[in-house]
Amino acid sequence: MAIKNVWVFAQTSDGVATTATLELVTKARSLSENVSVFVSGDGAAIAAAVGDFGATKVYAANCGANLPGVAMASAMKSVIDAGESPELIMFPQSYEGRDTMARLSVKLDKTVITNNVDVEDATDGVTVTTPIFGGNTLVTSTFTGSGPHLAAFRPKSFTPEASGGAAAAVTAVVVPDLGVAGGAQVNAVHVEETTGPKLDEANVVVSGGRGLGEADKYAMVEELAKLLQAAPGASRAIVDAGWVPYSYQVGQTGKVVKPSVYIAAGISGATQHMVGMKGSKNIIAINKDKEAPIFGIADLGIVGDVHKVLPKLIEALKARN
Amino acid sequence: MNIIVCVKQIPDPAAPGALNSDTHTLKRDGKLVIDDADMYGVEMALQLVDAAGGGEVSLVSMAPNGETSGMRTALAMGAAKGVLVSDPALQGSDALTTAKILAAAIQRLGGADLIIAATESSDGYTGTVPEQMAEVLGLPSVTFTKKITINGTAIQASRQTEAGYDEVTCPLPAVISVTAGVVEPRYPSFKGIMAAKNKPVEQVTASDLGVLPVGWAGAGQKISSVTQAEARQAGEIIEDDGEAFNKIVGFLENLKVI
Numbered sequence A: 001m002a003i004k005n006v007w008v009f010a011q012t013s014d015g016v017a018t019t020a021t022l023e024l025v026t027k028a029r030s031l032s033e034n035v036s037v038f039v040s041g042d043g044a045a046i047a048a049a050v051g052d053f054g055a056t057k058v059y060a061a062n063c064g065a066n067l068p069g070v071a072m073a074s075a076m077k078s079v080i081d082a083g084e085s086p087e088l089i090m091f092p093q094s095y096e097g098r099d100t101m102a103r104l105s106v107k108l109d110k111t112v113i114t115n116n117v118d119v120e121d122a123t124d125g126v127t128v129t130t131p132i133f134g135g136n137t138l139v140t141s142t143f144t145g146s147g148p149h150l151a152a153f154r155p156k157s158f159t160p161e162a163s164g165g166a167a168a169a170v171t172a173v174v175v176p177d178l179g180v181a182g183g184a185q186v187n188a189v190h191v192e193e194t195t196g197p198k199l200d201e202a203n204v205v206v207s208g209g210r211g212l213g214e215a216d217k218y219a220m221v222e223e224l225a226k227l228l229q230a231a232p233g234a235s236r237a238i239v240d241a242g243w244v245p246y247s248y249q250v251g252q253t254g255k256v257v258k259p260s261v262y263i264a265a266g267i268s269g270a271t272q273h274m275v276g277m278k279g280s281k282n283i284i285a286i287n288k289d290k291e292a293p294i295f296g297i298a299d300l301g302i303v304g305d306v307h308k309v310l311p312k313l314i315e316a317l318k319a320r321n
Numbered sequence B: 001m002n003i004i005v006c007v008k009q010i011p012d013p014a015a016p017g018a019l020n021s022d023t024h025t026l027k028r029d030g031k032l033v034i035d036d037a038d039m040y041g042v043e044m045a046l047q048l049v050d051a052a053g054g055g056e057v058s059l060v061s062m063a064p065n066g067e068t069s070g071m072r073t074a075l076a077m078g079a080a081k082g083v084l085v086s087d088p089a090l091q092g093s094d095a096l097t098t099a100k101i102l103a104a105a106i107q108r109l110g111g112a113d114l115i116i117a118a119t120e121s122s123d124g125y126t127g128t129v130p131e132q133m134a135e136v137l138g139l140p141s142v143t144f145t146k147k148i149t150i151n152g153t154a155i156q157a158s159r160q161t162e163a164g165y166d167e168v169t170c171p172l173p174a175v176i177s178v179t180a181g182v183v184e185p186r187y188p189s190f191k192g193i194m195a196a197k198n199k200p201v202e203q204v205t206a207s208d209l210g211v212l213p214v215g216w217a218g219a220g221q222k223i224s225s226v227t228q229a230e231a232r233q234a235g236e237i238i239e240d241d242g243e244a245f246n247k248i249v250g251f252l253e254n255l256k257v258i
């Protein structure tokens, strides 16, 4: 039995629907004939793109300066109360996705299941699959009771495929008065610029970890990345230490990357790091400890000192250019 | 300035995680420790109370078997008191129920000017409990806070985003979730550890708080199966003899990356 209707919480970047959004829309159309997208901001700007991937309707709400979580949840609730309730709402596992689903779960008194990598319309209900222990174990859960079921999905869980659908019809939704709960206001937005390809889209990623020893040594990672037209990445240890901005972080609470080559330099391979890069086609690891867990998943493992291996590798690549 | 910090008590993260074979829930029967992620919230709360020149930091926690050892760590750091919700009926509770329970515990303490949680716990990492708590309490919230100052009746926060950060203002009372690395958690002093033994922790059950149903009965989900993912095989591992960089060059050549 197909799911009657599915909503996808859409995210945009510079007004364009993100890849994560299109992944979810693609999956949603395999579950249901009625796929709608819920977006904060300009619905018309994404109507053609999400339509091409299978959505027929865009609900657009303008959050103004409010943090999206509380505003979008209230807007969704008002549409649901008006009788247009979906059976399933798919959220990207992102900041705004998580906040919105959390607020909505209380308004609807429904459970949430986060960190999923798959969803299925099984005989006993809608089921989702969540990897735990660094992705070694998969837990499948079934939503009980009636919808809307709220589920968040890790990026790159599904492959986006256009269906050639027409532009989706846009419906404007008014954000209800948020009262006290809507007190948080955004006053300024800061973008930390990175150069080169985007971390979650790059064909090659070079990441550095605590094994680099000190902040200055991250320059080796950047130089190698530049030579390989790669995106530089990082483990959380060096993000927390302030060596690089958070936007570089790969892993459970950072970006999910699936490049054709991932180079891990001085990274131990904690489970929370691995869930963000395990899907890479080829993994090269450099670590001085031969027991480091990262070697368990590396296609090429170099037991050695990053301060010796990286400079030589950089020289060799420069010599070729 | 009175602040309440949510403190999750979890199995020692150094020990490998395991599931109960019958219920498929995380094993939580051994001794529990304070979740590292919450140390930042405790530290931030202590600093904010200090800066405000008065008030106290209180704790709320939900944990099995009357466990308080993780809360004692936070009390030793300088928190004044706490409420622990412990009840066999809570086993299997989902994030929404957890949020309702913690919100009720916060109300039992008479509320606060500010409530702090971590962005996500180390063992469950649902990452929704703080925002759900804010909604239950009808409060505004700032998630993923990496910096915060308080001026009178409002907070000024830097909120981490995927691309950088936002500057956000929010009136008090409010709920915030903080990221790791925001502040450097202090080590409890010997004096602090001794004092923590006598600080009050009130233990209550879910029904004392009037939150029902909880545990499996309240969760809108059931676990249908647990399987092993296909393991990735390790490839070639070599010791660097000074020439290993050539191996990498060759590997990249084969893949036509260079």
Ligand SMILES: Cc1cc2nc3c(=O)[nH]c(=O)nc-3n(C[C@H](O)[C@H](O)[C@H](O)COP(=O)(O)OP(=O)(O)OC[C@H]3O[C@@H](n4cnc5c(N)ncnc54)[C@H](O)[C@@H]3O)c2cc1C
Pocket (backbone or CB within 6 Å): A208, A209, A210, A211, A212, A213, A234, A235, A236, A237, A238, A249, A250, A251, A252, A253, A254, A255, A265, A266, A267, A268, A269, A270, A271, A272, A273, A276, A286, A287, A288, A289, A292, A304, A305, A306, A307, B120, B121, B122, B123, B125
């Ligand atoms: C809820 C939660 C979420 C998390 N999310 C993430 C996440 O998204 N991403 C993430 O990365 N982590 C995450 N973590 C943290 C994770 O558990 C690890 O702490 C972190 O990944 C470790 O980073 P690291 O490998 O750089 O450091 P370490 O674990 O300290 O490893 C450093 C490695 O460098 C090696 N080394 C040292 N010197 C040299 C040298 N000269 N040459 C070569 N090798 C050397 C060492 O042998 C060691 O293996 C999370 C943790 C929690 C609890």
Ligand SMILES: Nc1ncnc2c1ncn2[C@@H]1O[C@H](COP(=O)(O)O)[C@@H](O)[C@H]1O
Pocket (backbone or CB within 6 Å): B006, B007, B008, B009, B035, B037, B038, B060, B061, B062, B063, B095, B098, B102, B116, B117, B118, B119, B120, B121, B122, B124, B125, B126, B127, B128, B129, B130
């Ligand atoms: N049982 C609990 N007791 C106290 N605090 C909790 C509990 N569960 C969650 N929290 C708080 O909410 C945060 C996010 O948890 P989670 O949604 O499980 O990732 C945690 O880091 C804690 O600060």
